[in-house]
Amino acid sequence: MLAPASAVAAExxxxxxxxxxxxxxxxxxxxxxxxxxxxMLVVNTASRCGYTxxxxxxxxxxxxxxxxxxxxxxxxxxxxxxxxxTEEEAANVxxxxxxxxxxxxxxTAVTGNDANPVFKAINxxxxxxxxxxxxxxxxxxxxxxxxxxxxxxxxxxxxRSAVERVVADR
Numbered sequence: 606m607l608a609p610a611s612a613v614a615a616e617x618x619x620x621x622x623x624x625x626x627x628x629x630x631x632x633x634x635x636x637x638x639x640x641x642x643x644x645m646l647v648v649n650t651a652s653r654c655g656y657t658x659x660x661x662x663x664x665x666x667x668x669x670x671x672x673x674x675x676x677x678x679x680x681x682x683x684x685x686x687x688x689x690x691t692e693e694e695a696a697n698v699x700x701x702x703x704x705x706x707x708x709x710x711x712x713t714a715v716t717g718n719d720a721n722p723v724f725k726a727i728n729x730x731x732x733x734x735x736x737x738x739x740x741x742x743x744x745x746x747x748x749x750x751x752x753x754x755x756x757x758x759x760x761x762x763x764x765r766s767a768v769e770r771v772v773a774d775r
Contacts, residue, residue, distance in 0.1 A: 617641035618747030620726030628681055628709035629696035636723065639708065640676040644771035645743040647727060649715040649734045650679045651687040652698035656738040660703035662759030666768065667707040673772045674745075677707035680724065682715045685737050742767040745775045 617637035624633040648663060660679075667677040681688055681695050689695040692711060699705040715724040716733045724733070727741050730749040740753040742764070751767040758764070 618726070620722050621747060623722050625713070625721070625723070626711040628679075628699065628711050629692040630711075634708055634710075636676075636678065640678070642745050642775075643674045643676050644745050644768075644775055645741075645747075646675060646677045646768060647723065647741045647743060648677070648679050649682045649684070649724070649737060649739055650699075650709070651682060651685060651737040652689040652695040654685070654687040654737040656736075656755050657698065658703075659738050659759055660699060660705055664703060664705050664707065666759050666765075670768060670772055671707075674775050675768060675772055679705070679707065679709045680715055680721070681709060681712040682737070683712055684714055684716045684734075687737055688712055740764060742771055744771045 621636035621640060624635050626633050646663070646666060650660070651657065663677055663679065666675070671677075679699070689698060695712070699709050713721040715721065716728070720728060720733070727743075727749055731741060731752045736755045738755040740757065740759070741749050742751045744750050750771060753761070753764050
């Protein structure tokens, strides 16, 4: 039996309960609607970065673990001055070049006082990203259980182990 929507909303951490515009779209997503009670992999991204190829590995994780409850969310950001000049270009990199199907959020700040509400909460639980493609593994309660710097690829054993743990604990 499904829980009533109000019960699901009550379980969702407040920092996820915001309408965020999707990349190169007029549509918004509320992360409570897609991630409440589910483990998450949250990543700050940029489409003109030496790590941009990690989109491929993030998509592979999304495809492998989405049926086990993992929600992958990418936050496009120009905090490190490596995002595309336009959202259209950023969307082409994500969706056309790398076949991304996981949720991508329109460019937003992920560091400092201007960070979006999701990253403000993540940064307070962990540390703010110091470069693009910093990865945060959150459990089903919205708690950061591990964070990985840019150099840790999506297929790295330590990242996959963290994902396996939060999926199993769900």
